[in-house]
Amino acid sequence: MTSTHESSSMSFDAVIDTEGVATASRHTMLSQVLTQASRLGVSIVLARLLTPHDFGVVAAGMVVMVVAWQLTDLGTSAVVIQREAVDDALLSSLFFFNLLLGTLLAALTVTLAGPMANGLGQPAAAPAIQALAAVSLLGALGNMHHALLRRTMQFGRLATVNIANAVVNGAVGIGLAFAGAGIWALVAGTVAGVAVSTAGAWLYVAWRPSPSFSLHRLREVARFSINFFWSSALAVFFAQLDKVVISRMLGGVALGTYTVAQRTVTSPMNAVGATVSTVSFSAFAREQDNPETLRAGAIRATGVVALVVLPAMVGLAVMAEQAVLVVYGAQWEAAVPVIQVLAPVAVVQAVLSVTSSVMLAMGRSDWLYRWGLAYCLAGAVVMMACARWGLLGVSLGLAGVMVVLAPLEMKMSLSLIDMRLSTYLRSVLPLVLVTVVMAAAARLAAEGAALLEAGVVLQLAAAASTGGVVYAFLIWHSGLPAVDDARRVLGRWAKRR
Known part of the structure; x- marks a missing residue:
């Protein structure tokens, strides 16, 4: 190895x-x-x-x-x-x-x-x-x-x-x-x-x-197709399960509020996570017999995902109240705590998309199906039990299911390419630390603007600009591989244009 x-x-x-x-x-x-x-x-x-x-x-x-x-x-x-x-x-x-x-x-x-x-x-x-x-x-x-x-x-x-x-x-x-x-x-x-x-x-x-x-x-092709179908169907069902529970148990107003919160969170995550999972599956499938290449590819792909998704989601969670009031208006204020819970969940889902691509590329759609079943069963029980505490309860229930099951799925996926979960997660630790510093700077900027009696628009602008500058500065001087990867892709794009 x-x-x-x-x-x-x-x-x-x-x-x-x-x-x-x-x-x-x-x-x-x-x-x-x-x-x-x-x-x-x-x-x-x-x-x-x-x-x-x-x-x-x-x-x-x-x-x-x-x-x-x-x-x-x-x-x-x-x-x-x-x-x-x-x-x-x-x-x-x-x-x-x-x-x-x-x-x-x-x-x-x-x-x-x-x-x-x-x-x-x-x-x-x-x-x-x-x-x-x-x-x-x-x-x-x-x-x-x-x-x-x-x-x-x-x-x-x-x-x-x-x-x-x-x-x-x-x-x-x-x-x-x-x-x-x-x-x-x-x-x-x-x-x-x-x-x-x-x-x-x-x-x-x-x-x-x-x-x-x-x-x-x-x-x-029935065996692979059916296993993949069931895993995909269960993934889709799990993605819709929260909305079904909310619609049935909490009503249309709650469902509308939750949908707006979820779309706000998933748009940045999908822009990067879907990109990496789409390209990774196609690329990894061609290298099924080369675990060394797959190990390197998984780490680098995860780095690119974390480089974008981590600051976007953490920043959104920190400034959720101002963002909702500025973008959607006061009638959607109930979406704020939901966004604050779902944003970290989106980070986990984005990272999970890489390891799921490894599992699928290695032909283990049957494993993916079983994990999908586990998510659905656990999600149904937990979210229905938590619905008594409203939208926030359902959101926390979903987060709990992801936090418990996602690391176990990642570990199983990585075992296919002889990689430890600790090694995999350690690769994103520097990005986590940089993001924490960025979030603290953004929050301090927003609080400073509030002390000066600035409105929510200026508070949001102060937080976004300060956090963005701090993150860009730290990342640019970090020497992390993910930064080099992003530079290379963008550099080629600029040259071709």
Whole structure:
């Protein structure tokens, strides 16, 4: 086994086809930043125009849509990415299988929208659920083409597709919101964005399904596909479980408040975490037989995640009250304690996305499935028990589940590449210390502004600017590998532009 020092000190250039990974990271980061910025922007506009109850109605519809969309894939996209070789017969069989699932799910969603809305405790969400059923069919049409873009690491084209989705989603959503369309602004924006994304993937990928369907070829990949599907489905269910519990036990107003808080927290996390997990899975899958490279890649990928997510989430938690009042308004003040709890959880989830990519790339989708089941069972019990203490109780319950289970999952994932959990976590300790100093400086700046009787806008500005300067200064002079990695990616981007 290679020593920890050797593994962690390898240059980023030595980790998995550097030029390809750097380019992929660059493109994926761009698409994620624009996508998350668009979604957050739409949420902010809608939060200013809608009440928490209205937002809760939309959130209930989105719960059904997200679960249905996940079911249309059934793990087939991961098969295309993970297998060493794919052919037209397999791709066509998977495509028509997806299309059949998407059609059936869309029909079921339209038919059962009423009972599903009632089950969530939001009967008014039924029309939105029916409209969002189109996403299942549109997503099924594009699954294979998106998977082929990821398999061949054409992340530049994938970024273009995702950016088009974000732009259309934002333009339609914000435009209709200002026109007074209410909850339909978010519904229409979502459907339009997915339609553009699917069309773009077809435009960029030359492959077209042939009129053939083979059950034999499907059976060849069934084991990996089903295990990955269950792990993904459970992950999606766990991600929606908190909203289901809140909708059923606390009502629409609480669900709307929680949704705004969660989107505020997850937008920065997804912009980085989704980038790293997307690129890491594709890259790690190509190096399954090279644990030394995977160890180095896991540490460096985690460093890049922590470099961005740690200061963003800790800073948000420290300044949550001012941020909510400035961005959303006083009617959303109940979201403040929820954000303060969920922000640290987002850091754990972002780091976990790297180790999950290792587990998946090593072909252990069965492990991922079992962990998904553990999260769901523990989450359901804990969050329902904590719901008696309101939104804060559910949030603390979710945080408790993540804090207990995430390190155990990380340890199991890292065992596949002969790495200790302590070694892995030690690599981000310097970033944690720098972030603590940044948070203290930001808080002191905000308190100083408050003593001078400055308003919340100036308090937030003082905290953000002070914290940003302190963090940038310390990071720039730290000599951490993650900083070099970020410089290298941004440097290549600047040169190419």
